[in-house]
Amino acid sequence: MITSLINFINGIGQYDFLQNALISGLIIGIVAGVVGSFSILQGTSLIGDAMSHAVLPGIAIASILGIPFYIGAGFFGLLAAAIIYLISENLPLKSDTAIGITFSSFFAVGTIIMTLDHSTTRLTDILFGNILVVTRTDMISTLIISTLVLAFIFIFYRELYVVTFDKTYAKSQGINSNLFRQLLILMLSLVIIVALQAVGVILVTALLITPAAAARMFSKRLSTMIFLSAIIGVISAVFGLYFSYTFGIPSGPSIVVVSALIFVVSTIFYQIKRVISK
Amino acid sequence: MLEIKNLTIGYDSNIVLSDFSVSFSSGQLIGVIGPNGAGKSTMIKAILGINKPRSGQILIDGSKVTPKILNTNFSYVPQKIEIDFDFPINVFDTVMLGQLTRVSRWHSIDKTDKKKVTDALAKLDLNDISEKQISDLSGGQRQRVLVARSLVQQSEVYLLDEPFVGIDATSENTIMNVLRELRNQGKTVIIVHHDLDKLVEYFDEVVLLNHEVLVQGTPSQVLADSSLMRAYGDSLSVFNRRPEL
Numbered sequence: 174m175i176t177s178l179i180n181f182i183n184g185i186g187q188y189d190f191l192q193n194a195l196i197s198g199l200i201i202g203i204v205a206g207v208v209g210s211f212s213i214l215q216g217t218s219l220i221g222d223a224m225s226h227a228v229l230p231g232i233a234i235a236s237i238l239g240i241p242f243y244i245g246a247g248f249f250g251l252l253a254a255a256i257i258y259l260i261s262e263n264l265p266l267k268s269d270t271a272i273g274i275t276f277s278s279f280f281a282v283g284t285i286i287m288t289l290d291h292s293t294t295r296l297t298d299i300l301f302g303n304i305l306v307v308t309r310t311d312m313i314s315t316l317i318i319s320t321l322v323l324a325f326i327f328i329f330y331r332e333l334y335v336v337t338f339d340k341t342y343a344k345s346q347g348i349n350s351n352l353f354r355q356l357l358i359l360m361l362s363l364v365i366i367v368a369l370q371a372v373g374v375i376l377v378t379a380l381l382i383t384p385a386a387a388a389r390m391f392s393k394r395l396s397t398m399i400f401l402s403a404i405i406g407v408i409s410a411v412f413g414l415y416f417s418y419t420f421g422i423p424s425g426p427s428i429v430v431v432s433a434l435i436f437v438v439s440t441i442f443y444q445i446k447r448v449i450s451k
Numbered sequence: 452m453l454e455i456k457n458l459t460i461g462y463d464s465n466i467v468l469s470d471f472s473v474s475f476s477s478g479q480l481i482g483v484i485g486p487n488g489a490g491k492s493t494m495i496k497a498i499l500g501i502n503k504p505r506s507g508q509i510l511i512d513g514s515k516v517t518p519k520i521l522n523t524n525f526s527y528v529p530q531k532i533e534i535d536f537d538f539p540i541n542v543f544d545t546v547m548l549g550q551l552t553r554v555s556r557w558h559s560i561d562k563t564d565k566k567k568v569t570d571a572l573a574k575l576d577l578n579d580i581s582e583k584q585i586s587d588l589s590g591g592q593r594q595r596v597l598v599a600r601s602l603v604q605q606s607e608v609y610l611l612d613e614p615f616v617g618i619d620a621t622s623e624n625t626i627m628n629v630l631r632e633l634r635n636q637g638k639t640v641i642i643v644h645h646d647l648d649k650l651v652e653y654f655d656e657v658v659l660l661n662h663e664v665l666v667q668g669t670p671s672q673v674l675a676d677s678s679l680m681r682a683y684g685d686s687l688s689v690f691n692r693r694p695e696l
Contacts (some may be wrong), residue, residue: 214538295590331551342600345499345527345610346552347518390622392539393584 177419181360182254184418189441191418193312194304194371198410198428201380203370204319206406207326209362210399211357220358223276223363226256227253229283229374232299237290244315246366253279280374301371302425304414315367322360334395347420373425383432384409391441405435409434453498453639454609457458458507467493471507473664475656477639479608482632482653482670484644485660486683489641492530494660497609499527511608522552522670522690526601528611536586543581546571549600571603574629591622598626608639616645627653647683650674669692 184191212218216427230244235245253275260271287296298306307315326333332353335343340350361381368377384405385398392398413428454474461467467490475481483491496502500521509516511524525534526549546568549562554564556686572578577596580588585596594614601609615623630640634655644650650657650670657673659665665678673679 214535282666330555331556335548335552338540339529339531341496341501342527342548343552344501345521345525347500347522348552365486389539393541394539394544399540404463 178415180419181415184342189309190305190307193307194414194418194424195411196316197307197312197371198304198405200315200319200416201371201415202384202406202408203366203403204322204364204406205368206382206384206388206403208322208357208360209401209406210369210388210395210402211326211333211337211386212346212361213382213389214395215354215357217354217380218378220272221361221365221381223257223272224250224253224362225369225374225377226276227279227319227370228239228366229280229299232287233283233286233292233375236292236295237286238300241314242369243366243397244319245364249279250362251365254358256353289432290333297423298373299369300373300375300425302369302371302428303421304417304424304428307370311370314364322363323430325356325360329353329356337395338364359420371424372428376425376429379429379432380406380409383429383436387432387436387439390443405432409435452508452512453641454508455494455498456508457498457508458494458504460493460504460507467591468662471663473658473667475641475658476640477641478634479635479639479655480634481639481641481655482644482648482650482659483641484647484657484673485665488680489661491660492612493610494640495527495612495643499525500643513582524607525576526604526609527569528594528597528629530600530605530612530614531590531597531617534593536588538585541573541582541584542577542592543568545596545602546577546583546599547609549603553604567603567605568599571599574632575599587631588653590620591618595622595625598605602633606632606638611631611640611642613643613645616650617665618670647679648676 185195190321194437209218212221231245231249232242232247235242243427257268257275257365259273260266260274261268284296288301334346335346335348336350336353340354343350364381365377368380372380385402387405388398388402391401411427412431414424416422416431417427419425452474454472456472457470459466459469471490471494483494485491493502497504498516500516511520516525547564549571550564550567569578572581575598577592577595577599580592585593588596598614599612614626630642634640639654642654644653650673655668656668657670658667659673659676659679659682661682665682666676668672668676
């Protein structure tokens with residue numbers, strides 16, 4: 174354990190790819206923790222799940238055309254959102270049905286494109302994440318997009334706070350609740366796109382949901398919850414990366430298992446605290 | 452004076468209010484009653500711009516109610532069911548929200564803001580539990596918190612949607628006293644009330660709704676009016692519903 178930790182730390186000093194991975198992991202942990210807090214309180218976290226699956230064809234096509242993956246992912250994310258909207262508005266079907274059909278079909282198409290393109294190794298990376306292939310350019314895009322997302326949340330914190338807690342009241346005070354909820358889903362999509370490389374399409378929602386859910390166990394205020402959630406996100410990303418590097422396992426599952434363990438410990442803490450206070 | 456003029460609201464298959472007009476004068480405690488689905492909440496939400504009408508106007512003292520006016524002059528106490536009581540927030544901060552939506556984005560909370568909140572908490576007898584999480588409160592305490600949040604805003608118009616449902620008698624009295632005080636200050640206080648009980652005791656004026664204004668007048672006038680029977684039909688047995696509270 175100690176030796177592998179020393180190896181990991183030495184590796185960070187020696188290898189650029191490990192530095193890129195670590196810095197990306199830190200940023201993703203923070204931004205996913207922050208946006209995830211709003212998302213689980215609003216009950217929109219599964220929209221993120223659908224979105225992450227729906228971007229796969231975009232990544233596949235981007236890789237064939239040699240353009241940055243987040244352009245393809247962004248395009249297909251928006252396309253999926255539009256189709257979900259069209260189905261649920263115009264057909265006698267509820268939105269969960271529309272989401273279910275759209276994201277699974279997009280995901281299937283993406284898998285077929287990648288298989289036909291003989292990029293199965295890359296397919297595994299995209300499905301389960303490989304934070305070790307993150308380039309310096311990827312890291313910089315992650316940094317820029319995450320900074321924009323965090324700036325948005327900082328500037329509109331009060332509106333987001335009120336809209337998340339009590340959207341009817343927010344509307345009664347002249348705040349455009351629907352607009353802010355949609356903007357938050359947009360932020361969620363941006364976080365998913367930047368986190369895709371590290372955690373992979375299948376597990377990316379876990380990084381949005383689990384740290385925030387764990388933080389909720391300790392929090393009596395939204396601000397505390399956001400702060401703790403970001404810290405838990407960072408711990409999950411860094412330790413996940415360490416296990417991934419040391420044991421040669423995909424970084425996505427590794428990060429997600431760490432956050433799940435933190436969640437389990439948090440729920441135990443919560444139960445104990447509840448019993449004591451009774 | 453608050454006026455609704457020729458309001459039509461609802462979906463194609465379900466128009467709740469059609470070409471609906473009513474006016475409310477200030478300095479009055481006004482009760483809005485009517486059977487389930489009569490459009491009481493819809494009317495309140497239309498006034499507040501929560502639900503967008505298909506046509507019609509909302510006017511305050513002759514001028515159109517804009518988001519800016521809502522944000523400075525209108526306070527709303529939604530039904531408890533609309534609020535997520537699992538949210539990590541305590542009583543003090545919930546009431547502070549009333550103030551937060553009134554000040555500029557860059558204004559940081561100062562002593563004056565805190566004083567307003569403490570005063571509102573005191574009026575609703577909530578100071579002892581100001582640090583409690585809202586998830587740990589009783590129904591009556593939750594309702595008092597929501598009233599305190601509107602009180603802190605010092606608005607001209609107060610709209611309350613069924614504030615007395617599922618709460619204890621002490622909380623109901625505390626809230627009523629606060630509302631009477633607002634009325635005495637010349638504010639407009641409009642309350643959607645869930646039954647015909649206590650109309651005379653609580654209100655200066657009562658509006659009976661069933662997709663249109665059936666009758667508007669003093670509580671005794673409304674109670675004596677034949678349209679009451681038409682609106683409620685057999686469910687008039689609400690009269691006998693809750694004497695043992």
